[in-house]
Amino acid sequence: MNAPLKILDIARLREEFPILARDAYGKRLVYLDNAASAQKPRAVIDAMTQTLTRSYANVHRGLHLLSNEATTAFENARKTAARFLNAASPNEIVFTSGGTDAVNLVAYALGASEIGEGDEIILSLMEHHSNIVPWHFLRERKGAKLKWLDISDDGEIDLEAYRSLFTKRTKLVAISHMSNVLGAPTPAKALADIAHEHGAKILFDGCQAAVHGKVDVQAIGCDFYAATGHKLYGPTGVGLLYGRADVLDALPPFRGGGEMIEMVTTDYVTYNDPPHRFEAGTPPIVEAIALGAALDWMERTGLDAIAAHEAALLAHALDELRKLNFVKVYGQAKVKAPIVAFGVDGAHPHDVAAILDRTGVAVRAGHHCAQPLMRRLGVSSTARASFAAYNDHDDVEALIAGLVKAHEMLG
Numbered sequence: 001m002n003a004p005l006k007i008l009d010i011a012r013l014r015e016e017f018p019i020l021a022r023d024a025y026g027k028r029l030v031y032l033d034n035a036a037s038a039q040k041p042r043a044v045i046d047a048m049t050q051t052l053t054r055s056y057a058n059v060h061r062g063l064h065l066l067s068n069e070a071t072t073a074f075e076n077a078r079k080t081a082a083r084f085l086n087a088a089s090p091n092e093i094v095f096t097s098g099g100t101d102a103v104n105l106v107a108y109a110l111g112a113s114e115i116g117e118g119d120e121i122i123l124s125l126m127e128h129h130s131n132i133v134p135w136h137f138l139r140e141r142k143g144a145k146l147k148w149l150d151i152s153d154d155g156e157i158d159l160e161a162y163r164s165l166f167t168k169r170t171k172l173v174a175i176s177h178m179s180n181v182l183g184a185p186t187p188a189k190a191l192a193d194i195a196h197e198h199g200a201k202i203l204f205d206g207c208q209a210a211v212h213g214k215v216d217v218q219a220i221g222c223d224f225y226a227a228t229g230h231k232l233y234g235p236t237g238v239g240l241l242y243g244r245a246d247v248l249d250a251l252p253p254f255r256g257g258g259e260m261i262e263m264v265t266t267d268y269v270t271y272n273d274p275p276h277r278f279e280a281g282t283p284p285i286v287e288a289i290a291l292g293a294a295l296d297w298m299e300r301t302g303l304d305a306i307a308a309h310e311a312a313l314l315a316h317a318l319d320e321l322r323k324l325n326f327v328k329v330y331g332q333a334k335v336k337a338p339i340v341a342f343g344v345d346g347a348h349p350h351d352v353a354a355i356l357d358r359t360g361v362a363v364r365a366g367h368h369c370a371q372p373l374m375r376r377l378g379v380s381s382t383a384r385a386s387f388a389a390y391n392d393h394d395d396v397e398a399l400i401a402g403l404v405k406a407h408e409m410l411g
């Protein structure tokens with residue numbers, strides 16, 4: 001029997017986020033820019049402070065107490081990340097500097113080993129630029145061919161259209177597990193199965209998906225999975241790349257330097273095993289340890305409980321937005337994360353965001369690093385409200401009140 005779903009005490013949970021105690025222009029801070037970056041709970045701030053004030057030193061080099069403590073904490077964070085993504089082993093987790101860095105690592109390494117002139121890479125039209133530009137590099141430098149999968153207006157994928165893009169030259173699918181604009185998750189297992197049927201590898205950009213529900217890389221069966229720390233309630237400067245053990249084993253390094261070598265001579269160099277092969281130089285020690293604390297915090301709080309709370313906020317927001325006949329919402333898939341892109345009739349999204357800001361409501365406006373998607377939707381930009389575990393129904397009401405005001409001023 002399943003355990004009953006934990007109901008979050010949001011008032012108590014909000015107290016764990018010190019920043020929420022501040023105001024914005026004398027008003028309650030309503031932070032709805034979580035898809036860009038999430039705020040940090042005390043557990044994460046404490047992990048950083050604790051490391052810097054008690055156990056800081058460089059890792060993997062030490063014959064002394066502090067280095068050993070830092071190394072243990074750093075490698076424990078890797079174990080936590082492996083558990084969080086359900087990787088088979090911590091050795092399948094590479095610490096990167098973020099989601100962008102994770103994709104660049106894979107693009108560089110596959111470009112050096114497997115993807116050459118005329119080889120094909122499938123991308124969707126709703127990718128974030130960080131899962132587009134590294135592949136354009138391979139197009140420019142290696143002559144690889146990019147093939148684009150269309151999506152529905154709501155960000156859903158037609159698996160037959162996807163299947164039809166494969167040829168004998170398809171080497172890789174690089175696709176979002178959840179759009180940062182439309183909020184719809186992609187059918188990860190089906191996408192991975194079809195890629196593998198065609199002998200291609202698959203990388204998921206999970207920078208958004210990992211925030212909003214349990215990710216199980218083994219159940220998906222993917223080759224690579226990228227996520228970023230700062231959206232997972234962790235610090236900036238750290239991200240995660242999952243790579244299946246056999247795939248990482250066969251992959252050449254991305255950057256060269258300390259830590260990633262086995263032997264360096266004046267004539268040749270040999271490389272360390274994964275994950276260290278891909279972590280050249282001093283890694284983001286404090287950030288990785290704090291990311292481990294963030295993932296622990298998410299698990300302790302309850303991934304299902306967070307998702308249920310976010311679903312309630314999304315339903316509330318969509319209900320209220322539907323009542324505003326001057327608002328158009330982009331992306332209304334039946335199942336989606338609490339990421340709501342929208343436009344206000346007769347108003348530029350930047351002006352809407354500026355007015356909301358003065359009411360204390362922080363949203364994003366722009367192309368959201370997804371220009372091909374903007375073109376597909378026929379807009380140059382949108383506003384975007386995105387919710388996190390610590391948002392509450394008052395935040396939804398504040399957004400709606402701010403939009404009414406913005407429409408009065410701009411519409």
Ligand SMILES: Cc1ncc(COP(=O)(O)O)c(C=O)c1O
Pocket residue numbers: 035036098099100101128130131176178179180205207208228229230239369
């Ligand atoms: C879907 C998606 N992919 C990748 C990224 C890039 O993450 P980072 O800026 O942390 O490297 C983001 C961040 O906005 C994102 O939303």
